[in-house]
Amino acid sequence: xxxxxxxxxxxxxxxxxxxxxxxxxxxxxxxxxxxxxxxxxxxxxxxxxxxxxxxxxxxxxxxxxxxxxxxxxxxxxxxxxxxxxxxxxxxxxxxxxxxxxxxxxxxxxxxxxxxxxxxxxxxxxxxxxxxxxxxxxxxxxxxxxxxxxxxxxxxxxxxxxxxxxxxxxxxxxxxxxxxxxxxxxxxxxxxxxxxxxxxxxxxxxxxxxxxxxxxxxxxxxxxxxxxxxxxxxxxxxxxxxxxxxxxxxxxxxxxxxxxxxxxxxxxxxxxxxxxxxxxxxxxxxxxxxxxxxxxxxxxxxxxxxxxxxxxxxxxxxxxxxxxxxxxxxxxxxxxxxxxxxxxxxxxxxxxxxxxxxxxxxxxxxxxxxxxxxxxxxxxxx
Ligand SMILES: Cc1cc2nc3c(=O)[nH]c(=O)nc-3n(C[C@H](O)[C@H](O)[C@H](O)COP(=O)(O)OP(=O)(O)OC[C@H]3O[C@@H](n4cnc5c(N)ncnc54)[C@H](O)[C@@H]3O)c2cc1C
Numbered sequence: 001x002x003x004x005x006x007x008x009x010x011x012x013x014x015x016x017x018x019x020x021x022x023x024x025x026x027x028x029x030x031x032x033x034x035x036x037x038x039x040x041x042x043x044x045x046x047x048x049x050x051x052x053x054x055x056x057x058x059x060x061x062x063x064x065x066x067x068x069x070x071x072x073x074x075x076x077x078x079x080x081x082x083x084x085x086x087x088x089x090x091x092x093x094x095x096x097x098x099x100x101x102x103x104x105x106x107x108x109x110x111x112x113x114x115x116x117x118x119x120x121x122x123x124x125x126x127x128x129x130x131x132x133x134x135x136x137x138x139x140x141x142x143x144x145x146x147x148x149x150x151x152x153x154x155x156x157x158x159x160x161x162x163x164x165x166x167x168x169x170x171x172x173x174x175x176x177x178x179x180x181x182x183x184x185x186x187x188x189x190x191x192x193x194x195x196x197x198x199x200x201x202x203x204x205x206x207x208x209x210x211x212x213x214x215x216x217x218x219x220x221x222x223x224x225x226x227x228x229x230x231x232x233x234x235x236x237x238x239x240x241x242x243x244x245x246x247x248x249x250x251x252x253x254x255x256x257x258x259x260x261x262x263x264x265x266x267x268x269x270x271x272x273x274x275x276x277x278x279x280x281x282x283x284x285x286x287x288x289x290x291x292x293x294x295x296x297x298x299x300x301x302x303x304x305x306x307x308x309x310x311x312x313x314x315x316x317x318x319x320x321x322x323x324x325x326x327x328x329x330x331x332x333x334x335x336x337x338x339x340x341x342x343x344x345x346x347x348x349x350x351x352x353x354x355x356x357x358x359x360x361x362x363x364x365x366x367x368x369x370x371x372x373x374x375x376x377x378x379x380x381x
Contacts, residue, residue: 001027001299003292004094006074006239007083008033008061009041010281011261011288012100013357018289020066027296029067030094032086036061036071038357039123042278043350043366045153046323047126048133049161054123056354056366064358074101074239074343079254084239096256096295098288103234103244103276112210113145116172120150132227133158133167140167143215143225145207146232147173148181149277149322152190154229156324157196169199170225174206174232177323181275186320186331193324193338207232234276237263237313249312251288256295258288269312279317282353287313321346343370 003023004220005016016031023029040057045165047054061069061291063329069378070092077099084091084092105119109375130334133142144155155171162169171194173180177187178201180192214222236244249269253259254376259266261281266274275279319332321342328342337345347370354363 001095001296002093004084004092004097005028005029005031005100005298006077006097007100007102007237007261007263008035008065008069009100009102009261010278010284010353011102011263012098012283012293013038013059013061013064014285015098015100015288015292016065017261017357018286019292022289023296023323024295025301030070031061031091032064032070032072032074032084032092033061033095034071034073036069038064038359040350040362041121044120044123044126044166045150046134046159046370047123048120048130048154049157050369051127051130053369054126055360055364056369058123058296059354059357059359064122074237077239077257078257079257082254082256095299096255096292098258098292099237099240099253100260100281100285101237101239101263101265103236104238104242105230106235107230107232108233110207110209113207113228113230113232116212117145117228119230120154129154129158129229130228133161136165136167136226138166140226140285141224142167142169142227142229143223144169144171144229144231145215145229147171147175147201147203148231148233149179149180149232151229152178152194152324153322154231155194155199155204156197156322156327157302158220159199159326162198170223171199171201172199172205172207172215172217173203176204178203182320183331185334185336189331189336189338190322190324193327193329197325197327199324234262249287249314250291250310251284251313252291252310253309255344258291260284260288266313266315270314271354272315274313274315275347277317278353279320280315283315283317284313287311321349 072086330342351363
């Protein structure tokens with residue numbers, strides 16, 4: 001019997017590690033990813049300002065997984081048949097599987113945006129954003145389109161990188177608030193942190209199109225720009241025809257297949273839409289691991305003729321955290337923290353995650369680099 005995990009991001013890696021511990025030895029587990037390294041995407045914006053962080057936020061999959069790892073691009077999935085197509089040619093059949101392929105940047109067919117903007121999804125994007133920004137000078141303007149988690153955080157990094165120059169960092173958001181998918185108290189604290197960092201924030205302002213020198217807004221106004229970063233939204237994996245299918249709280253996408261993380265639009269057991277986030281992907285993966293285990297047991301006859309009861313995912317994260325340059329905003333329960341305490345918390349959460357997926361050295365290095373512990377150690381020597 002074969003269980004397949006397609007994608008080794010937050011959802012896939014968390015799921016695969018759980019399954020390694022829980023599946024019977026008779027079941028073979030295969031993980032497929034187009035990369036050989038897991039990327040800690042929620043720290044990707046940091047690489048724009050501090051390229052050396054790339055080492056801490058990439059984890060060799062062979063170091064943290066014991067199962068079979070296939071490096072291949074998943075080009076199609078048939079969730080009912082339990083078949084994935086790899087690299088457009090080979091088929092991989094599985095008895096139970098999970099689609100954890102994440103999402104890709106959505107350009108919504110806005111004319112010129114794909115051609116003139118840099119997205120922020122992979123390390124190469126972060127490096128390109130950095131290189132282009134370093135070519136700017138006084139009076140230039142960088143526009144960041146979209147103020148979700150990635151847009152807010154990259155705008156904060158760019159604002160810090162200006163040092164004494166008067167480059168404008170302009171963050172545009174078509175909704176009426178930054179971080180639109182999140183609670184109001186978090187939104188207003190993030191807005192204040194952006195303004196304090198020197199970011200110009202315009203909400204209720206959608207991008208309609210772009211050319212090499214300007215972005216045209218929904219109301220027809222042209223805004224000149226010298227660099228354009230696009231963080232305006234996500235769409236599904238090409239393997240799912242760019243769709244993010246809706247899955248209910250049992251995360252079941254088909255007879256033998258689950259969908260976890262950004263790959264799907266998850267509706268939880270309270271009927272609430274779950275915001276796409278690393279925090280949710282990790283927690284969904286734990287539910288998917290339970291449910292995959294249940295289907296494996298069923299196929300081995302443990303549940304007789306009865307349909308087994310699957311675990312339901314309820315969205316419940318302890319809080320939300322973003323960095324805004326050298327500052328950070330943390331919403332923990334009803335409280336909102338900012339400043340060094342929030343930044344330390346963010347680093348600790350990132351390191352905690354790395355520790356959970358077995359990347360302990362990366363965790364130590366991340367904490368040292370983010371909290372400048374190397375400098376502290378050097379000062380004490
Ligand atoms: C700059 C930035 C900052 C963010 N900040 C936060 C934050 O502060 N907090 C938070 O909770 N979330 C944050 N997010 C969102 C978070 O990173 C995503 O929600 C999260 O990565 C989703 O996890 P996932 O496992 O579903 O997908 P991913 O982490 O994207 O993993 C998908 C995996 O599938 C692989 N893959 C993709 N397509 C294929 C294919 N066709 N074939 C084979 N393999 C494939 C990829 O290589 C990858 O390993 C941020 C995102 C960005 C970009």
